[in-house]
Amino acid sequence: MAVSTTGVFTKARRAFWRFALLPVLLLVFTLSVGAPPALAAGVTVNVEPKQIEVGLDFAGQAVDISGTVPPGSEVLITLASPARNVNLSRKGKAGFLWMNVARAEVEGVPKMYQIYTSGKIGDLPPALQAKTGVDPEFRTVRNACTVKEISGNRERILKGEEGKEYFDALVKMYRRDHLYAVGEGAVRTEGNRFRVSVPLPPAVAFGETLVSVYAVDAKNGEILGEEKGSFAVRAVGLAGLERAAAKTNGPLYGMLAIYIALAAGLVIDLLFNYLNKLFRHFGKAARTARDSREAVEIH
Amino acid sequence: MSIFLPVAGVQLSAYLLLGLGGMVGLLSGLFGVGGGFLLTPLLMMVGVPPAVAAASDTNQIVAASVSGTLAHGRNGNVDFKLGLMMIVGGLLGGTVGTGLVHLLRQLGNFDVVIKIVYVLMLLGVGTFMFIESFQALRKKEAPPEAAAPKQTGLFGRLPLKVYFAVSGVECSLIALLGLGFLIGILAALMGVGGGFIMLPVMIYLLRIPTLKAVGTSLFTVLFTAINVTMSQTLVNQTVDLLLALLLLIGSAVGAQVGTRLGRLLKAEQLRIIFSLIVLGVMVKMAHDLLVVPASLIGPGGGH
Numbered sequence: 001m002a003v004s005t006t007g008v009f010t011k012a013r014r015a016f017w018r019f020a021l022l023p024v025l026l027l028v029f030t031l032s033v034g035a036p037p038a039l040a041a042g043v044t045v046n047v048e049p050k051q052i053e054v055g056l057d058f059a060g061q062a063v064d065i066s067g068t069v070p071p072g073s074e075v076l077i078t079l080a081s082p083a084r085n086v087n088l089s090r091k092g093k094a095g096f097l098w099m100n101v102a103r104a105e106v107e108g109v110p111k112m113y114q115i116y117t118s119g120k121i122g123d124l125p126p127a128l129q130a131k132t133g134v135d136p137e138f139r140t141v142r143n144a145c146t147v148k149e150i151s152g153n154r155e156r157i158l159k160g161e162e163g164k165e166y167f168d169a170l171v172k173m174y175r176r177d178h179l180y181a182v183g184e185g186a187v188r189t190e191g192n193r194f195r196v197s198v199p200l201p202p203a204v205a206f207g208e209t210l211v212s213v214y215a216v217d218a219k220n221g222e223i224l225g226e227e228k229g230s231f232a233v234r235a236v237g238l239a240g241l242e243r244a245a246a247k248t249n250g251p252l253y254g255m256l257a258i259y260i261a262l263a264a265g266l267v268i269d270l271l272f273n274y275l276n277k278l279f280r281h282f283g284k285a286a287r288t289a290r291d292s293r294e295a296v297e298i299h
Numbered sequence: 300m301s302i303f304l305p306v307a308g309v310q311l312s313a314y315l316l317l318g319l320g321g322m323v324g325l326l327s328g329l330f331g332v333g334g335g336f337l338l339t340p341l342l343m344m345v346g347v348p349p350a351v352a353a354a355s356d357t358n359q360i361v362a363a364s365v366s367g368t369l370a371h372g373r374n375g376n377v378d379f380k381l382g383l384m385m386i387v388g389g390l391l392g393g394t395v396g397t398g399l400v401h402l403l404r405q406l407g408n409f410d411v412v413i414k415i416v417y418v419l420m421l422l423g424v425g426t427f428m429f430i431e432s433f434q435a436l437r438k439k440e441a442p443p444e445a446a447a448p449k450q451t452g453l454f455g456r457l458p459l460k461v462y463f464a465v466s467g468v469e470c471s472l473i474a475l476l477g478l479g480f481l482i483g484i485l486a487a488l489m490g491v492g493g494g495f496i497m498l499p500v501m502i503y504l505l506r507i508p509t510l511k512a513v514g515t516s517l518f519t520v521l522f523t524a525i526n527v528t529m530s531q532t533l534v535n536q537t538v539d540l541l542l543a544l545l546l547l548i549g550s551a552v553g554a555q556v557g558t559r560l561g562r563l564l565k566a567e568q569l570r571i572i573f574s575l576i577v578l579g580v581m582v583k584m585a586h587d588l589l590v591v592p593a594s595l596i597g598p599g600g601g602h
Contacts, residue, residue, distance in 0.1 A: 056541070058303040059310055087350075087599030094411045097588040103599050169596035177346075202303060202310035203346075238541075239305040246306050246536050254532030257358045257540050258525055261547050265365025268551035273373065 042192075043225035044068045045213045052200065052233040054240075060202045063231055065116075066195040069215035073224050074119045075187045075194045076134045076214040081112040081205030081233075083145070088166055090149075102151035104158075104166050109145045111205035112179045113138060116196045118187040125221035132214045132223070136182050142167045177203045200233075206243075208232050306539035307351040313545055315345065320549025324363040327550065328370065328557020330573045331516030332494030333360040333524060336580055338546070347542065349598050354531035355543040357524050362547035364521035367554035371514030374562070378465035378511060382518040384472060385479035389493065389519060390526070392483020400488060414588060417489045421581035424499045428574035431503075435567040466507040466515070478504065479519075486523070494520050495577060502570065509566035517554075 045067040052061055069075055085107045092101035115121075115134050124134065133140040147163030149156050158166070174180040178201040187196040194213075211229040216222065235243045245253045300313045319341055323334035335356050342352035371377050403409040457471035478500055486493035494516055501512035532538045561569060 054303060054305075056303050056305075057301075059301060088596055089599045091592050091595045091597075097411055097414065098590070098592055099410055099414065099588065166596060169594065172594075173598065203308050206308075235305055239303060242540055243305045246532070246538065246540070250533045250536055253536075253540070254529045254538070257532060257538050257543060258361055258528055260540070260544065261358050261361035261528075262365055264544075264547050265362040265551045265554075266369065268362075268548070268555060269366050269369040272370065272552075272555040 042068060042070060043213060043215050043227040045211065045227045045229040047211050047229040047231050050231050052204065052231060053236040054204065054206070054233060055235075055237045056239050058202060058204075058239070060204070061200050063198045063200055064195065065198060065211055065213070065229070066193070067213060067227065067229075068192045069189070069194055069213075070224050071192045073215040074218045075117065075189060076124075076132050076216055077116040077187060077196060078133045078212045079112065079114040079116075079198060079209055080133075080141075080212075081110045081209045082207040083108040083110050085109075086111075086170060088170060090166070102149055104147050104149040106163070106166055106170055107146045107148060109141065109167070109170065111174070112200075112209065113141050113174075114179075114181045114183070114198060116183040116186045116198065118189050118194065119185065119218060121182070121184050123218050124216070125218075128216060128218075128221040128223070132216070133212070134214075136184075138167075138171055138180065177201055179203060179205065204233050206233050206235065302541065302545070304347070304351075304539050304542045306537065307347045307355075307542055309346045309348075311345060311347070311542075316542065316545035317549040320359055320363075320546035321553035321556075322549075323359070323546075324366070324550030324553020324555075325557040325560070326553075326576070327360070327363040327517060327520070328367045328554035328559075329513070329561045329569065330494075330557075330576070331367070331498055331513035331520065333357075333364070333520045334494075334550075335360065336491065336495070342542075347539075348537075350537040351539050351542070354528070354537040355539045355546065357527045357531060358538055358540075358543035359546035359550050360520060360524035361528060363550035363554040364517050364524060366551035367517045367558055368514065368521060370555050370558035371510075371517060374514075374558075375465060376511045376514035377518050378463050378507070378515045379518065380461075381463045381466055381468075381470075381475065381505075381507075382515045384475040385482070385497070385515075385519050386522045388476040388479020388481075389483035389486070389523065391476075392480035392485075393487050393523075393526075394483075395480075396484035396487025399484065403488075413488055414584070418581055418584050418588070421495070421577050421584070424495075425574045425577035425581055427503075428499060428570055429578065432567045432570035432574060436565070436571065466505070466511050468506055470505060475505075493523060495580070498573065509569050510561060513561060513569070 045065065048064045048066075052063070065077060085105050086109055088104045088106060089100045090102045090104065091098050094101060115136070117134060121129070121134060121136055124132075129135040130140060142164065145163070145167065147158040147166045149158055149166070171180050178199070183196070183198075187194050208230050209232075211231070213227050213229070214223055215225040217224055234240065245256070301310050302313045303310045319338060323338045326332060326334045326337070335353070338356045338359070339349070339352050342356060343349050347355075368377055372379075400409070403413075457473050459472040460469055461472055462469045482493050482496050482500060485496055497516045497519060498512055501507045501516060502509055505512075507515065528538060564572075
């Protein structure tokens with residue numbers, strides 16, 4: 001009985017080695033060969049603060065991005081807010097007049113896209129720029145969005161280069177608002193640590209902004225490691241209430257807007273009328289006093 | 300003091316917005332116009348997205364027109380009965396005009412034709428008003444306004460005549476509804492509020508005294524502004540209440556000042572300033588149509 005019990009244990013142990021440990025070993029092997037470079041290269045990222053609260057006094061805020069990369073590697077960082085659709089219009093000649101001849105909807109474009117690097121962007125091979133999205137002309141963003149152009153009764157979809165004219169005009173507007181920015185050499189490195197302070201403009205994009213950090217070997221055009229972080233921008237207090245009401249409760253918001261305007265008009269009229277009466281009253285009182293003084297002087 | 304505007308998504312000076320509102324309100328009180336023609340481009344210039352600028356500007360007009368209408372009404376310068384007739388006609392015309400825009404757009408070249416017509420109309424109305432008021436000013440004696448009940452020309456000969464005591468005119472209801480209807484159609488075709496067309500129509504076609512025409516026009520503008528604000532919040536969700544609030548405080552005060560200032564001016568002086576504004580808007584529109592724009596692609600939305 002004892003022999004048979006030992007035999008059972010031996011069999012069980014063999015089965016354990018065969019069916020349980022073997023997959024574990026396989027997993028370890030797979031991880032060591034095909035693991036994400038971030039883990040292999042030891043890239044870490046920390047974003048502070050993780051929540052940006054936008055109130056009525058919001059005038060922009062700095063976000064600190066720091067972390068570690070393999071020593072000697074260059075650091076590339078991109079910030080991309082959620083993709084959205086934007087309406088544009090194009091002027092052209094209609095006869096001898098300059099008029100709006102087409103309107104377009106740019107689909108899937110982030111309102112904010114910023115690039116920060118520790119070195120020169122020109123030193124990065126084009127393939128690496130395309131892969132990381134670190135491109136001063138924002139080609140990666142352009143290739144990811146679609147432009148739907150409507151001109152008269154004609155509608156056409158413009159992709160990539162075709163939509164360049166619209167995309168470039170949009171980027172120009174966003175650059176003016178400091179939403180699209182390139183900070184070449186703005187990332188400071190020390191040993192294996194890096195740090196950059198990103199100034200978010202007042203026209204900040206709401207939602208979750210994705211922060212992608214790449215450690216690269218610029219000479220060989222290799223990505224040594226990458227890691228993602230994020231921060232959220234949300235409206236709070238009165239600003240939050242107003243945004244939520246405008247977006248989700250149109251009829252109530254509309255009625256409220258009209259009632260407030262009507263009430264303001266009414267109150268200001270009453271106030272002016274009251275002031276008018278007050279001035280007239282004091283004017284009359286002053287005149288009466290002057291008249292009676294003059295009457296006394298004459299007598 | 301800067302303030303973040305949640306729907307517009309920009310930070311602007313509160314004083315700047317109060318000032319802009321005040322300036323436009325002054326025009327409303329003086330001439331009975333909404334002032335969107337001036338405020339929307341100004342807001343866009345300071346960084347407000349076009350769709351938000353156009354919608355919030357309309358909400359501001361509600362406050363300015365209430366404030367101005369009450370101030371004018373207190374002095375007996377608003378003909379509510381006549382104004383209501385024009386509003387009914389205007390709402391019907393606006394509905395027909397909106398359908399007409401859709402139909403005409405399919406025929407092509409609609410926008411070109413309508414822009415040319417609008418510029419020519421502003422040129423005609425502005426020039427006529429300027430010459431007429433200038434000649435009236437040169438004559439020492441002002442024309443007798445608000446004397447005996449006046450027959451309003453061709454419109455006085457149509458049936459269903461009613462006497463409007465405030466304006467001192469006798470006019471056919473059919474003519475009033477018809478004129479309101481035409482103004483509504485024109486406003487819808489041209490994408491404007493209609494204040495620019497309303498005032499000359501009241502002064503020259505209905506022969507209403509200038510100050511009473513200003514007050515009554517402002518009363519009609521109120522309804523147009525409410526209508527547009529409501530549709531903007533429902534369809535586009537682009538009214539920024541905070542932006543509108545700052546503008547409307549300024550404009551309601553401006554409308555009061557404008558009303559009082561209007562009483563100090565002669566009717567001819569009021570008309571001549573209004574004609575210069577009409578001609579100024581015409582020049583700006585003609586400039587935009589004829590000169591190569593600085594940027595061919597711009598943000599969509601707006602008026």
